[in-house]
Amino acid sequence: MxxxxxxxxxxxxxxxxxxxxxxxxxxxxxxxxxxxxxxxxxxxxxxxxxxxxxxxxxxxxxxxxxxxxxxNDYIQVYEIQDILIKYDVEKRPLSRVLGLGEHTIENYLKGQLPSKRYSDMLRRVLESYKYLQQYYSANRDKLNKLASEKIDNKLKYYESINSCDSAIEYVALYILNSKYEITNMSLQKLLYYVEAFAEVLLKKRIFVNRCEAWMYGPVYPEIYEKYKTFGSSQIQVDKTDLSDRLSSGVCKVIDFVLSQFAIYNGVTLKDLSHSEEPWKNAHKGYGEKEHCREIITHDAISEYFNKMNEKFDLSTESGVKNYIDALLWQK
Ligand SMILES: [Zn+2]
Structure with missing residues (x-):
């Protein structure tokens, strides 16, 4: 109005x-x-x-x-626009890739209602690059070189941020599939707390990747690189079902860590980690603005958080809350 x-x-x-x-x-x-x-x-x-x-x-x-x-759960016009943006594709090439009539997407954008079947297809294409990939491999010869290159680049990009080959990548993707707003900065800290809490609650090391004491707190360089393109914005990935990749015990630990820590933004999580021994000890001797890539060993994480567990009982929500309060208070 x-x-x-x-x-x-x-x-x-x-x-x-x-x-x-x-x-x-x-x-x-x-x-x-x-x-x-x-x-x-x-x-x-x-x-x-x-x-x-x-x-x-x-x-x-x-x-x-x-x-x-x-x-009626039909795709909205703005979601069809989102498809064009997500895959850097124009209306006609998208129609061709999906095997639709030349002007179909254009007409949908003007408000014409797709059949339920096509509506569901478009939804899936928006939700997961894998669906577009299937159509694209079948119909890529119907595109000119430029259009094909553009989609190719996008598909490669989505593949790189959504695929996973290692335990830490599964955990990261699980975190990014949660309801919380996650940036690369907060993701690094959450992975660190997952490593710590898996040790405390499951007595298990669930990934073996190198954690480094950067000026912004603990960082897992491989994961940091993987999501670097998002800068300080929220990381957005396609919905992925990881239930067969992570055990329910591990999922419970991640859920618990998220419920306790993902409510804070990346900067607060950085401040928290800066008050903890594992980062402080690894970062010793480096200035505040100095680039540091010293390793935070799993033993250091394990020793410190087991000690904190004895003091606060980190298996309970109130214990974690007291622990966080104590850290923030101490600053
Ligand atoms: Zn009147």
Whole structure:
């Protein structure tokens, strides 16, 4: 409503009048079914007669459409736009890759409703690069060189950030699939706490990667490199089911660590890790702004967190909370 005019012509008053907007329940058909819908109606403030406000009808239409698509789980127009952005592809090449008619995507973007089957296909393509990859390998010869190169690059990129070959990559992907907003900075700290808590709670080392005492706290260089392109923004990956890759015990530890630590942002997590012995000892002798790549050994992590576990009982939420409070207090 922000773009609408303040006053419009009232044909009843025959002058420009201010108006009020009410909602009125009405029945409307969508894709063969009837829906009740709250429609906005503008009336003249002076006489109560209905007036025409430019834009109001479009607003009603798009709101009704969005609501109906949502209720029936159809892809929204903005999600189709997201597909174009995600894979750096134009409307026509996307139509060709998906084996659709030349103008199909264009028509969907103009508001034409896809069949449920195509709607579901487009959803899957948006949610996982793997689906687009399948269509792309079947239809790549229908694209010109430039379009094909662009999609190729994107698919390679998504493959690199979503694939995993090692335990730490599974854990990282599990963290990135959680409901929390994770940046590369916070991811590094969360991996470190997962390493620590797996040791304390499971008496197990669940990955063997090198952890280094960077100026911003503990960092696992391989994982840091993998997600570097996100800078300090939230890392976004495709939804991946990792239930067959990680044991339920490990998942429980990660869930626990996330519930206790992922509620803090990367900077707070960095501050926390800076108050802990493993980082402090490894970083000893380095200035605040000095580049440091000293290793934080698993033994150092294990020894310190087992000690803290005796003091705070890190298997309970209140124990972890007391531990975090004590660290922040000590600063
Ligand atoms: Zn009027």
């Amino acid at each position: 922000d773009n609408c005019l303040d006053k419009v012509l009232c044909t009843e008053c025959r002058s420009v009048q201010s108006y009020e907007v009410h909602t009125e329940q009405c029945m409307r058909a969508w894709n063969g079914k009837q829906y009740t819908f709250n429609k906005r109606i503008a009336v003249c403030s002076n006489c109560g007669h209905q007036v025409t406000v430019p834009g109001l009808n479009d607003l009603n239409e798009s709101e009704f459409e969005i609501k109906c698509r949502e209720e």
